[in-house]
Amino acid sequence: MEARIPSIACIGVIGRHNNPLHISLFPAIGPNSTQEPRDKLAFTFMLNSSLDIFEARMPSKTSQDFGLLHALDERIALYGWLTNTGVKLVIVVDMEGRIAPTPEAAKIGVLGLRGGDLLPAFNALQTAYVRLLQNPFYVPDDHDPKLVRGHRALEIQSPKFIREVERTGQAWYPGIVTI
Amino acid sequence: MSRALQSEPIPPPDPLIATSCFDFLLIELVPLAQRITDKIHARDKVLKEELDRSLNIHRSVPPPSSTTEPPMKPDGSTTGAPSTAAGLDDETREALYFRLNNMGYRVGQGLAERFSTNRPRPVTPLETIKFICKDLWPLLFRKQIDNLKTNHRGIFVLTDVRFQPLSRVSVDRRAGPRAAEELVRRAQVYLVFPAGAIRGALSALGIEATVQGETTEIPTATFQIKTKGAKA
CATH class of the missing domain: 3.30.1380.20 (Trafficking protein particle complex subunit 3)
Structure with a gap:
């Protein structure tokens, strides 16, 4: 049995009216670098389950970092971030997502995550979202269920944003300083 | 150029620009919006005239001369130099304000x-x-x-x-x-x-x-x- 370390399993970007804007999934890396794909529906439910926790903590929290939202089982834990503009960023961490590259790294897997470990990931995601807002061809009101008439896809289509989210999810490991 | 940009995914976090840029932009923005509004108005006018004319044609027996008439009017008459903000009719002003x-x-x-x-x-x-x-x-x-x-x-x-x-x-x-x-x-x-x-x-x-x-x-x-x- 190889030592395993945490990795990001899923990143969810959720709009102000709790509408999903973007969901990225990251497969767990098994032995011989086989990939176990994630079930999208299951992760959508997990993200959904975290929304109430945001709601409950919102009055008492004034910082944007919501920290650990809840730990689902011994592997899956959800961490949250709420921007001042009401966009929720949720990172689902798989505590045994990938195999430890070195014996030193394996110790982190045993010790568990510290509070600030996900900060670089959240910062990278927020920067990506700010960059998206700076794109004049992205109209935020087109992604707001209260302002869009009829049934249209509300998800973010910007390839640059999606690429940046994917990169963040793949680059993160416990103890990373900047992404 | 674009290739060079792609190979470096993260641009410097906050590029610096002169604060005057925004002043200049703001000055130019108003006449620009006015010109756009005027243009759109002129175009709508031409389209409406065209529609009216085609409706008339379909209603009555088409005289041969009017069908061959070019549909576009020379727009020199409709889009002149942009008028000043003060001398606008209410509808244009409304459209201009909406745009800005x-x-x-x-x-x-x-x-x-x-x-x-x-x-x-x-x-x-x-x-x-x-x-x-x-x-x-x-x-x-x-x-x-x-x-x-x-x-x-x-x-x-x-x-x-x-x-x-x-x-x-x-x-x-x-x-x-x-x-x-x-x-x-x-x-x-x-x-x-x-x-x-x-x-x-x-x-x-x-x-x-x-x-x-x-x-x-x-x-x-x-x-x-x-x-x-x-x-x-």
Whole structure:
């Protein structure tokens, strides 16, 4: 049995009216670098389950970092971030997502995550979202269920944003300083 | 060029630009919006005439001469030099204000997203308005709002006694008091974009509001913010 370390399993970007804007999934890396794909529906439910926790903590929290939202089982834990503009960023961490590259790294897997470990990931995601807002061809009101008439896809289509989210999810490991 | 950009995914975090750029942009924005509005109006007019004509053709027996007539009119007659903001009819002014306000709205949304990071979340509407006064205003106009009044029921009045875009406008003193009135009337249009920016920033921070920019004396500007569900 190889030592395993945490990795990001899923990143969810959720709009102000709790509408999903973007969901990225990251497969767990098994032995011989086989990939176990994630079930999208299951992760959508997990993200959904975290929304109430945001709601409950919102009055008492004034910082944007919501920290650990809840730990689902011994592997899956959800961490949250709420921007001042009401966009929720949720990172689902798989505590045994990938195999430890070195014996030193394996110790982190045993010790568990510290509070600030996900900060670089959240910062990278927020920067990506700010960059998206700076794109004049992205109209935020087109992604707001209260302002869009009829049934249209509300998800973010910007390839640059999606690429940046994917990169963040793949680059993160416990103890990373900047992404 | 684009390849070189792609190989380096993260550009420098905050490229520096001259603060005057925004002033220049603001000056140019109003005539530009006016030209666009005029163009669209002229085009609509031509299209409408065309439609009317084709309807007439279909209704009556088509005379051979009118069918061969070119559908496009020479547009030199309809799109002249852009008229000044003061001498506009109400419909054009409305369209111009709408266009400028929406430009400002989008800019405000982006600014709020960018510059509300690393700040405590505003909980009450008053805190959000304070964010506009103390954080957003210096970014846009290099000074804070001078006065904030509120009735605590959803109406806020922001006063800037030396509003940057109005600080350099001038008036011909020899023309007497009429000229000053005219100036105030003309300056009005330069407040639409900033009002839109306030509306956009508020909307991004979760407050729906209407914002009205007004000036009674150059270079003072007041912005009345009426949040949704406000009581007078």
